[in-house]
Amino acid sequence: MERKFALITKGDLSPISPFSQFCLTSLPPIGTFSAQVEDRIIPEEKEETKIEQLPIVNTPCGCKRTHCLKLYCECFANNRYCVGCNCHNCHNLPSYDDARQATMKQIAERNPVAFKPENNTVLKVCHCKRSNCVKKYCECYEASKACTPLCKCEGCKNMSVG
DNA sequence: GAGTTTGAAACT
C-alpha cells in the first residue's frame, strides 16, 4: 500500500508550512502526538502501540461532514491537528495544510481572534434559550464562567452572585 | 447505543 502521508515529528518539520511548524512547536504538547500520528497515518508500519502508556491530553472530535475544517470541530477551533479522533474524511491534518490554511484565513477574516491564544481569555457571550446556562451547551458554563449582562441568554441561572 | 436536544457556526 502506498504511503499517502509523511510522518511529521517535532524533529523533522521541514516538509510543512511555517504555520504548521508554529502549531507543532508552540502549542501545548499533546502527550501521544507522535505515537498517534504514526498509528493513524501509517498503521501498517507500526509494530506495537505506545498509546496505553501515555496520557491523552486532547479531546478527540467526531466530525462527519465538515472535514474538520470548520469551527464546529473542536480540534480545528483550538488550532490543533486532529490526532486520534473519530472524525470522517478529516482534512485537519498536515497533509491538507493548503486547504486548512485557506479555510483558517477565511474564518479569521470573519473573526480575527478565532485562532489566536487570546480567544481563550476573551469574554464569552452566549445566547442560550433553553438550557438555563447550566449545561455544557452554554459556552460560558462550559468555560466555568458566569454569564454577564452582555449575554443574550434567557432564564439564565449562571449569573455570578456578588 | 440510538435518538433527541441544544446553541454556536455558517449560510442566505
Add this chain to the structure above:
DNA sequence: CAGTTTCAAACTC
C-alpha cells in the same frame, strides 16, 4: 443585520 439551516456535542432514554 436578521432569520434560517447545518453541524457536532451534550444529553436522555
